[in-house]
Amino acid sequence: MPKSVPDEASVTPEILAKYEPVIGLEVHVQLLTKTKIFCGCSTRFGDPPNSNVCPVCLGLPGTLPVLNKRAVEMAMRAAVALNCTVHQRSRFARKNYFYPDLPKGYQISQYELPVATGGWLDIEVAGATERIGITRLHLEEDAAKNLHEGFSQSATKAYIDYNRCGTPLVEIVSEPDIRSSEEAHAYLTALRQIMLYTGVSDCNMEEGSLRCDANVSVRRRGSGKFGTKVEVKNLNSFRFLQKALEYEIERHIGVLESGGRLAQETRLWHQAEGRTVGMRSKEKAHDYRYFPEPDLLPVDVSPAWRDEVRRQLPELPEARRARFVASYGITPYDAGVLTATKALADYFEAVVKAGALGKAAANWMQTELLRRLNDSGKEIDASPVSAKSLAELIELVESGKITAAVGKKVFSTMVESGRSAADIVSAEGLGAQVSDSAIEAAAREVISKNPDNVAKYKSGNEGVFKFFVGQVMRATRGQANPQSVNEVLRKLLS
Ligand code: ADP
Ligand code: ZN
Ligand code: MG
DSSP states (O other), X not given: OOOXXXXXXXXXXXXXXXXXXXXXXXXXXXXXXXXXXXXXXXXOTTOOXXXXXXXXXXXXXXXXXXXXXXXXXXXXXXXXXXXXXXXXXXXXXXXXXXXXXXXXXXXXXXXXXOSEEEEEEEEEEXXXXXXXXXXXXXXXXXXXXXXXXXXXXXXXXXXXXXXXTTOEEEEEEEOSOBOSHHHHHHHHHHHHHHHXXXXXXXXXXXXXXXXXXXXXXXXXXXXXXXXXXXEEEEEOSHHHHHHHHHHHHHHHHHHHHTTOOOOOEEEEEETTTTEEEEEEEOOOGGGGOOEEOTTSOOEEOOHHHHHHHHHTOOOXXXXXHHHHHHHHOOOHHHHHHHTSSHHHHHHHHHHHHTTOOHHHHHHHIIIIIHHHHHHXXXXXXXXXXXXXXXXXXXXXXXXXXXXXXXXXXXXXHHHHHOOOHHHHHHHTTOSOOOOHHHHHHHXXXXXXXXXXXXXXXXXXXXXXXXXXXXXXXXXXXXXXXXXXXXXXXXXXXX
């Protein structure tokens, strides 16, 4: 009998290193249409169970589906953003299987003629860029949602909420190009970011708007042949995806090392137990008896429609990062942080547009603003400080009207009171009001008290200059203009 549990003691790092993981992801993304894909019912999440249903999405006999044009358009947008070829003609197909969450006894999906094929997504892992191929992107309807109550054999109840049934989905299937759990994580992160930027989904994993199944196998490094793959389902967070993959990779290697063979099967991730368990042996595609959906015409996408979708595509995260580095002189790291969401990137650009230098805007946002938002659990859209107000504060600091230290205090007050920086500075007398002669007096005193450091500075130790600046700032209680302090010190020390 093949071994099914990894013998963890035997899978040493040396043994792990002999194998190469091969991973392909199948991601389901709920589209942000207002209504379902084949009827006019609302797709709103969280409504009372079975309140957004009609004869079509309940699969009652004699009803006919009518395709939602917005769903096709969003699928096209996602496809173009993923560098796929959008086909002029695609077709819906019936995928037949019985399950209580599928009232028609089949799911309307796409099979031989999907909306799009042949794309890619570039990801960055450990400083290197990897291109992950995208096999296909197709449209389908979501199933209803099963809710289980109690897991003991005597007290199990299942409820079905058909509100979700008929919500438009795109399924995005990757090539088996992913080589580690980190890469899988990076792929899903990048994919999610693109879906959010293009506005096709809210990608809320807790609400099930983004769902991911992982296919994984291992092979000896250097081998050109793929191993037997296992599909892991129930990965409802990025962390679970990574943990499940790590677990499976070790399990596969453990089985192979002990002379066993892997079964092609579907497994479920059990977060509480930290392991996967077998669910069913993998159905073959023909078990679904796919055939063209007779109730729907093929989808015709004119070149003009496709071009229109392409034209309306917003700037994507990767392009935006590159542009931020090139036009605002910020580091690739900063650009990565500031383009994490479209709203954050828009905010950054608004700060710059209001007059701040890119570098200063990037620093203030990362050190002060993001920390504050993080602490209060707020998104950038709910920032208590507007982009324009932040730019005003930055201008006060950069022009030397207030010191950086005072600037930080002013920022805090802005967050708490919503008042403008200029207002706070004048009301509280925070301007850098230390006269040049007072700065000079302070500088002379610091210099006379620190002959050792003066000697060091004179012998070429530039680093010690910071010490003098710090001491003078301290003596002036952080209210001196730092630029003046610098100038005075240079003069006195030369
Ligand atoms: P199936 O017919 O079982 O659905 P597919 O060929 O359609 O298999 O592939 C489904 C997913 O599995 C894709 O994301 C693909 O990249 C991935 N995949 C295929 N073969 C392997 C393999 N040997 N190891 C890991 N992933 C694989
Ligand atoms: Zn309906
Ligand atoms: Mg498949």
